[in-house]
Amino acid sequence: MTALHLEFDVAGNNFVSAGSASDEVKKTLKMLGVGAQFVRKVAIAMYEGEINMVIHAGGGKAIVDIYPDRIVIVLEDKGPGIPDIELAMKDGYSTAPEAIRNLGFGAGMGLPNMKKYTDSFKIDSVVGEGTTVTMTVNFAA
Amino acid sequence: MDKSLHTVTLDYDKCKGCIACMKRCPTEAIRVRNGKAKVHYDRCIGCGECVRMCPHQAKLPAYDPFESIFKYKYRIAVPAPSLFGQFNNLEDVNIVLNALLELGFDDVFEVARGAELVSEETRNLMREGKLKKPIISSACPAVLELIMMRYHSLMSHVIDLVSPADVALRLAREKAEQAGIPKEDIGVFFISPCPAKVYALKTGMGLKNPPADGVLSIGEMYFKLLGVMSQLKDKPLKNLSKTGILGVRWAASGGESLGIYQNRYLAADGMENINNVLKAMEDGTLNYIDFVELGACPSGCVGGVLNVENPFVARVRIRALRDKLPPVANRMDEVKKDRSFYHWETKPEVQDVYKLDSDFKVALEKMQKIEEIYKDLPHLDCGGCGAPSCRAFAEDVARGETTCDMCTRR
Numbered sequence: 094m095t096a097l098h099l100e101f102d103v104a105g106n107n108f109v110s111a112g113s114a115s116d117e118v119k120k121t122l123k124m125l126g127v128g129a130q131f132v133r134k135v136a137i138a139m140y141e142g143e144i145n146m147v148i149h150a151g152g153g154k155a156i157v158d159i160y161p162d163r164i165v166i167v168l169e170d171k172g173p174g175i176p177d178i179e180l181a182m183k184d185g186y187s188t189a190p191e192a193i194r195n196l197g198f199g200a201g202m203g204l205p206n207m208k209k210y211t212d213s214f215k216i217d218s219v220v221g222e223g224t225t226v227t228m229t230v231n232f233a234a
Numbered sequence: 235m236d237k238s239l240h241t242v243t244l245d246y247d248k249c250k251g252c253i254a255c256m257k258r259c260p261t262e263a264i265r266v267r268n269g270k271a272k273v274h275y276d277r278c279i280g281c282g283e284c285v286r287m288c289p290h291q292a293k294l295p296a297y298d299p300f301e302s303i304f305k306y307k308y309r310i311a312v313p314a315p316s317l318f319g320q321f322n323n324l325e326d327v328n329i330v331l332n333a334l335l336e337l338g339f340d341d342v343f344e345v346a347r348g349a350e351l352v353s354e355e356t357r358n359l360m361r362e363g364k365l366k367k368p369i370i371s372s373a374c375p376a377v378l379e380l381i382m383m384r385y386h387s388l389m390s391h392v393i394d395l396v397s398p399a400d401v402a403l404r405l406a407r408e409k410a411e412q413a414g415i416p417k418e419d420i421g422v423f424f425i426s427p428c429p430a431k432v433y434a435l436k437t438g439m440g441l442k443n444p445p446a447d448g449v450l451s452i453g454e455m456y457f458k459l460l461g462v463m464s465q466l467k468d469k470p471l472k473n474l475s476k477t478g479i480l481g482v483r484w485a486a487s488g489g490e491s492l493g494i495y496q497n498r499y500l501a502a503d504g505m506e507n508i509n510n511v512l513k514a515m516e517d518g519t520l521n522y523i524d525f526v527e528l529g530a531c532p533s534g535c536v537g538g539v540l541n542v543e544n545p546f547v548a549r550v551r552i553r554a555l556r557d558k559l560p561p562v563a564n565r566m567d568e569v570k571k572d573r574s575f576y577h578w579e580t581k582p583e584v585q586d587v588y589k590l591d592s593d594f595k596v597a598l599e600k601m602q603k604i605e606e607i608y609k610d611l612p613h614l615d616c617g618g619c620g621a622p623s624c625r626a627f628a629e630d631v632a633r634g635e636t637t638c639d640m641c642t643r644r
Contacts, residue, residue, distance in 0.1 A: 097601050116513060124629075125597045126589040129386035133516060136387075140517035159601075161594050206518070 097121070097159040103143055103168075105152030108196065114155045115139035118166075125159065127232055134210040134230050135164055141203045142168045142226055148193050149173070150224065163212075166228045174220035181216075182208065240296045240433040241280040244271060248292035253617035255284035255293060260505040261383060261587075265630070266620040277587050279379035280430035281530040282539035283505060295429035295539055298448040300458065303338060306421025306447065310406045311339040313425040314399065315346040315477075315485035316535045317452050318555060319548030321463070326558065327482075331474040333462040334455075341410065342474050345424070346481030348401030350564040353480060353493030355395060355576040360494060360524070366391050368500070368515060368523040371490055373397050375434035376530035377508060378582060385512050386584045391526075394578045396440050398484060399424050399431060401576060403445035405569065421447040425455050427485075427538030428531060440578035451540040478563040479556045486549045487534030491527045499525040504532045590633070603632045612643045 099121070101114035118139055122132045139155070146153040150172025158165045175181045181188075182204050189199025208214040211228040218224040251269035263277035264284060271284075271292070285293040303309045311334040318327050331342045352373070359365055370392045372378055381388050403422050410420045424435050424446045431449065438444035483489030487503035500523050502511045508528040514520050531537035533545035541548065566573075591597040608628040619640040621627035630636045638644075 095595055095598050095602075097598055097605070099605070112513075112517065115517065119513075119516065121601060123384070123386075124588050124590050125601060126586065126592065126594060129389075129584070133387040133518075136516045137518040140519070159598065161598065 095161065097125075099157040099159070101155040101157070103146050103152045103155055105147055105150065107147065107152075111144055111147045112140055115143050118155075118157055118164075121159070122164070127164075131164075131230055131232050135166070138207045138210040138228055138230065139166055139168075141207050142166070142228070144198060145203050145226075146170045146172070148189055148198060153223075162233065163229055163231045166226075166230075168226040168228075169223065170225075171223040174222055174224055175216065175218040176220050178216050178218060240436055241275070241278050241429050242273065242282065242285060243294045243296060244273070245292045245294055246270060248290045250290055250292070252289065253622075254287045254289055256620075256622050257617055258283050258287045259622065260509065261380065262622050262626050264622070265635075266617070276585070277383065279376045279383070279530070280428070280433045281376040281380075281505060282429050283530075285429070285539040295432070295451070297426060297429070297432050297451040297454070297540065298423075300337075300450055300454055302448050303421055303423055303450075307419035308341075308410055308415045308421065309339045310341045310343055310410060310420070310422045311425060312343050312345055312399065312402050312406055312422060312446075313455075314427050314431070314452065314535060315344070315349065315482040315552070316427040316538065316541060316548065317425055317455070318482060319485055319536045319552045320452060320456050320541060320543045321459075322551070324551060324555065324558075326471065327475045327477075327555065328471040328473060329463050329466055330459060332466055332471045333459045335472075335474075336462045336466065337455075337458055339423075341406070343402050343406035343409070344475065344477045344481070345399050345402045346477035346484065347564045348398035348403075348405065349481035349484040349490070349493070350478060350562055351401050351566055351569060352395055352398050352576060353490070354566050355573065356393060356494055356525075358573070359393065359395075360496070365393065368520055368526045369393050370515075371525070371527045372440070372578075373484070373490060373527075374430070374529050374535075375439055376428070376430035377528045378434075378439065379430070380508070380530075381512065382582055383585050383587050385516060388512060388515055389584055391515070394440075394581065395576055396578060397431075397434070398481070399435060400441060400445050403435070404575075407445075423448045423450055425450045425452055427452050427535045427541050429539065430530065431538075440580060440582055442579045452538075453540050453542050456542045475559075476563055477559065478561050479559040480562050481564065482552060482555055482559060485535050485552050486545075487529050488527065489534065489552075491525060494525050496524055498523055499527060501527040501529075503529040503534050503537065505530055590629075600632045604628045607631050607638065610644065611641060614643060616643060618642055 150170035153170030156167040185201040187201035256264040435446040488501040491499040536548035537545035611624040
C-alpha cells in the first residue's frame with residue numbers, strides 16, 4: 094500500500110524546537126487534504142508525545158507513516174523508561190520535575206490525552222532502556 | 235470577487251524581482267517568476283506584509299481614490315479608530331470628524347461605535363457560555379482568511395460576529411435612509427488602515443451584501459485632513475463624535491480584549507506571533523484561555539500598511555484619548571437592533587489552497603515526490619529559484635509549476 098514515510102529527530106531539553114515534528118506532520122496532513130478533525134487529533138496526540146520525549150527522555154525519534162486510511166506515529170526514546178505504565182496512564186499522575194511544571198507542562202494529562210485522541214495506543218517500555226509509543230489515528234469518522 | 239483587484243497589486247516597472255516580499259509572505263503566496271514578484275491570489279490574505287517589506291515601493295495596496303466619493307450625492311465617512319492615532323496632540327476627535335465634513339462628506343459614523351456594540355454582543359455570548367473556548371475574535375479579516383486557509387479545525391472557535399466596520403457601515407446607511415435620502419444617492423465609505431479590510435468590506439465577508447460602497451485609505455485621507463484641520467483650529471466644532479474610549483481602543487492590540495471585561499484573554503499581533511498562537515491552539519495547549527484576540531499587523535490595526543504614523547506612536551495617542559472620551563457611549567438597547575444584526579449572515583467557508591490533489595492517493599504520491607525532491611536540495615532557502623524556501627520549491631516542482639533546474643545551488 095502507498096505510504097508516506099517521515100522521520101524526525103526530537104532534540105531533548107529544547108523547548109524552543111519542541112513541537113516542530115508535529116508541526117511538520119500537521120502541515121503534511123493539510124496538504125494531503127486530511128479532514129480537519131483528524132488533523133486536530135494527530136496534532137494533540139503527537140505534540141503531547143513530543144513534549145514527553147523532550148521532558149523525560151532527553152529527546153528521541155518520531156517515525157511517521159501516512160496511509161490513505163490512517164496515520165501511524167511511533168515515538169522512540171532511549172530515556173529512563175516507565176516503571177508502572179498503568180500508574181503513568183492515570184489522569185493527573187506526573188513525574189515531571191518542579192521546574193518543568195513551572196513552565197506549564199507536566200500536568201499529568203499527556204499520556205491520557207494521547208490515548209484519548211488516538212484510535213489505537215500502545216506503550217512498550219523497559220526501565221533503563223527506553224520507551225516506544227505507537228499511536229494510530231484513522232481517517233474515518 | 236477577484237482578490238487581485240482588492241488586496242495588493244504590483245507596480246511592474248518598480249519591481250526589481252528581489253525576494254524581499256516573497257520571503258516575508260506568511261502564506262507563501264508569492265513567487266518570483268521572470269524577474270517579477272507574482273502573487274498567487276488564492277493564497278493572499280491581504281495582510282500587507284509584502285507592502286511593508288518592499289524596498290522599492292512596488293507593492294501597491296488596493297483602495298478606492300478619495301474622488302470616488304463624489305459619484306454619490308449623499309456621502310458618509312466611516313473612519314476606523316486607527317485614524318485618530320495618526321494625529322499629534324489630538325485634543326478633541328471632533329476636529330477630525332468636522333474636517334471630514336469639510337472635505338465633502340455629508341455625515342460621519344465612527345467605526346468605534348460599531349466596536350462597542352460588537353463588544354457588548356461578545357460579552358452576551360460569553361455570559362451565555364455556549365461558545366467553544368478559547369473563543370477567537372473574528373475582527374481581523376486577514377486572520378480570518380488565514381484560519382480559513384490553514385487552520386480549518388479552529389473555525390469552530392471563531393466567534394460568528396461581523397466586524398465593527400460592518401456594524402457601523404450598515405447603521406450609517408440605515409440612518410441616512412431613515413432621514414429620507416434616496417437609496418441610490420447614498421455612498422458609505424470606510425476609511426481603512428489595511429488592504430485586508432478593503433477586500434473584506436467590498437466582498438462582504440460574513441454578509442450577503444458588501445456593506446461599503448467604497449474603501450478609502452487612511453494614508454491618503456491623512457494629508458487631505460491635515461490641511462483642513464489646521465483651518466478649523468480656532469473655529470467652533472460640531473459635536474459629531476458618539477463613541478467612548480472602549481470602542482476607540484480596538485485600534486490597538488489588546489483593545490478588543492478590554493471590552494470583554496474578563497482577564498483570561500490573549501492578545502497577539504504580527505503574523506509570526508499569531509501563527510504561533512494558532513498552532514498552539516491546534517495542539518490543544520491553550521484550552522485554559524477564554525478569549526483570543528489576533529491582529530495580523532504589528533500593534534494591531536494601528537500597524538496596518540495604509541496608516542502613516544509609526545504604530546507605537548499611534549498607540550500612545552490612542553491611549554491618550556482615554557482622558558477625553560467617556561468609557562462607553564453605544565448600547566445595543568439604544569440601537570434597537572435584533573441580536574442577529576451582529577452575527578454573520580453567511581459562514582465564511584474554509585479554503586483548500588494547500589491541498590495537493592482531491593484524490594488522496596494522488597496527493598500521497600505527490601507528497602512522496604516532494605520529499606524526494608526536497609532531500610536533494612541544498613536547504614539554504616536562498617530564494618534564488620523564485621520560491622520562498624527549498625520546501626516550497628519542492629512543492630512547486632511536484633505541482634508542475636517549475637522545474638528542478640531552477641535551483642542553481644544544488
